[in-house]
Amino acid sequence: MIVKVCGMRDAENIRQVEQTGADWMGFIDYDRSPRYVKGVPEYLPASLQKVGVFVNASLPHIQERIADWRLDFVQLHGKESPDFCQQLRPTGVKVIKAFSLHTPEDVQATEEYVPYCDYFLFDTPCKEYGGSGKTFDWELLTHYQGSVPFLLSGGLNPTSLEALSAFHHPQWAGIDLNSGFEQAPGIKDAASLSTFIHSFKQNKYNF
Numbered sequence: 773m774i775v776k777v778c779g780m781r782d783a784e785n786i787r788q789v790e791q792t793g794a795d796w797m798g799f800i801d802y803d804r805s806p807r808y809v810k811g812v813p814e815y816l817p818a819s820l821q822k823v824g825v826f827v828n829a830s831l832p833h834i835q836e837r838i839a840d841w842r843l844d845f846v847q848l849h850g851k852e853s854p855d856f857c858q859q860l861r862p863t864g865v866k867v868i869k870a871f872s873l874h875t876p877e878d879v880q881a882t883e884e885y886v887p888y889c890d891y892f893l894f895d896t897p898c899k900e901y902g903g904s905g906k907t908f909d910w911e912l913l914t915h916y917q918g919s920v921p922f923l924l925s926g927g928l929n930p931t932s933l934e935a936l937s938a939f940h941h942p943q944w945a946g947i948d949l950n951s952g953f954e955q956a957p958g959i960k961d962a963a964s965l966s967t968f969i970h971s972f973k974q975n976k977y978n979f
């Protein structure tokens with residue numbers, strides 16, 4: 773199972789979170805987010821996959837960030853089209869398309885993105901596009917029968933382990949941890965993350 777920790781920006785905190793057992797680290801390039809990274813992060817982790825999170829950004833802007841932030845993945849958290857995802861293919865980065873799930877129809881909307889995405893990310897609907905700290909109804913995922921693996925996101929926090937243990941889906945590939953582990957916007961509690969990630973990876977999903 774993949775564990776992504778998102779919304780990082782402080783160099784010392786990035787170094788701490790690098791030691792927690794996380795696999796991927798996310799950096800948010802959306803200026804309305806309280807986790808917005810302006811410019812290039814002072815420190816970029818060497819041992820984790822780096823994910824840039826964008827909301828309706830232009831292709832040239834994302835291409836610039838891929839180079840400057842040495843990204844392995846781009847996470848598209850806005851209203852980006854399947855065609856936009858396809859245009860990112862030649863950059864060589866992997867593409868994660870985020871979907872806010874409210875109804876079974878929202879799940880169906882993933883279908884046209886299948887050829888152009890490496891992962892999907894399922895999140896809670898909110899007007900800020902992400903980082904709501906709220907969970908959505910995971911039962912909706914019974915309607916997802918696609919082939920693209922997904923990360924579960926939205927409001928995961930230190931009390932979520934039991935619910936995660938009870939969750940099953942053949943395409944479930946990992947989790948995304950963000951505001952539920954923060955001491956302040958963009959500053960994660962590394963000790964709490966370490967404990968949580970260790971327990972999560974110890975349980976039956978560690979394959």
Ligand SMILES: O=C(O)c1ccccc1N[C@@H]1O[C@H](COP(=O)(O)O)[C@@H](O)[C@H]1O
Nearest residue numbers: 778805902903904905925926927950951
């Ligand atoms: O975290 C943000 O501020 C943010 C802003 C705009 C788009 C995405 C954002 N974060 C992503 O939101 C989800 C869920 O976060 P949370 O656990 O509910 O706080 C996560 O995938 C972040 O990558």
